[in-house]
Amino acid sequence: MSNYQTSISCPVPAERAYRAITQEMSAWWTPMSRQFSSIGDRARTDFGGTSYWIFEAVTLNKPDLVELECCESHMVADALDDTEEWLGTRLKFDIREQDGRSTITLIHIGLTPGMQCYEICKAGWDHYIDGSLKYYLNGMGGRPNSY
Numbered sequence: 579m580s581n582y583q584t585s586i587s588c589p590v591p592a593e594r595a596y597r598a599i600t601q602e603m604s605a606w607w608t609p610m611s612r613q614f615s616s617i618g619d620r621a622r623t624d625f626g627g628t629s630y631w632i633f634e635a636v637t638l639n640k641p642d643l644v645e646l647e648c649c650e651s652h653m654v655a656d657a658l659d660d661t662e663e664w665l666g667t668r669l670k671f672d673i674r675e676q677d678g679r680s681t682i683t684l685i686h687i688g689l690t691p692g693m694q695c696y697e698i699c700k701a702g703w704d705h706y707i708d709g710s711l712k713y714y715l716n717g718m719g720g721r722p723n724s725y
Contacts, residue, residue, distance in 0.1 A: 582689040582700055584707050586682050588715035592641035592675035595682050598715055599644050599671050600635075606710040606720030614638065614646065622650075625723050629654045631664055644671040658694050682711070 588595065598606065600614040603623075611622040614635040624630040630652050637645035651664040667688030674681045684707050689699055705721070714720035 580690065582684075582686040582696070582703060584684055584703060586708060586712045586715075587679055588682070588712060589679050590715050591678065592673045592680045595673045595675075595680040595715060596641035596644065598711065599673075599682075600638065602714075604722060606714040606722050607706050608723040614644070620649065627654065628652070629661075633669065636668070637670075641675075642673050644673075645669065653695060655695070655698065657698070660694065663693055663695050664689070680715075682707075682715075 603610045603613075603621075608623050608625055612619065614621065614633075615638075617635055617638055619635045620632055622630055622632045630650075631648055632650035633646040634649045635644070636647045637643055646669040648664045648667045648669075651662045653661050653663055667686060670685040670687055672683040672685070674683075684703065686699070686703065689696065693699075710721040
């Protein structure tokens with residue numbers, strides 16, 4: 579099964595896109611407990627309620643690649659049986675710059691159509707990457723979750 583993947587292109591240098599992903603996630607995704615500055619850094623995030631996820635930085639190759647592994651997952655929703663469905667999945671942000679534009683590709687490794695949460699998570703990523711992060715990097719302000 580194929581992993582969830584989406585790409586956006588924005589008129590910013592790769593360094594700016596990298597900073598948005600490692601230091602400014604709260605401005606376009608959802609509140610994070612900390613930034614990702616070093617390998618091994620961990621940050622907790624949630625969308626309000628009892629669900630939460632903890633991610634660990636496993637790759638920080640400035641300004642081209644960020645990989646965050648879900649090392650703790652507690653996803654609570656009526657349609658889900660497995661609260662740890664994201665456990666061990668990885669957010670891979672690949673950043674490529676050409677002619678003053680950066681293409682950011684998110685591959686959520688392990689998020690596949692066979693998972694119970696796939697449709698909910700796909701809709702979320704479509705909003706947060708294709709909408710919020712793109713707006714944020716285009717200078718129009720992100721559309722993060724604010725509970």
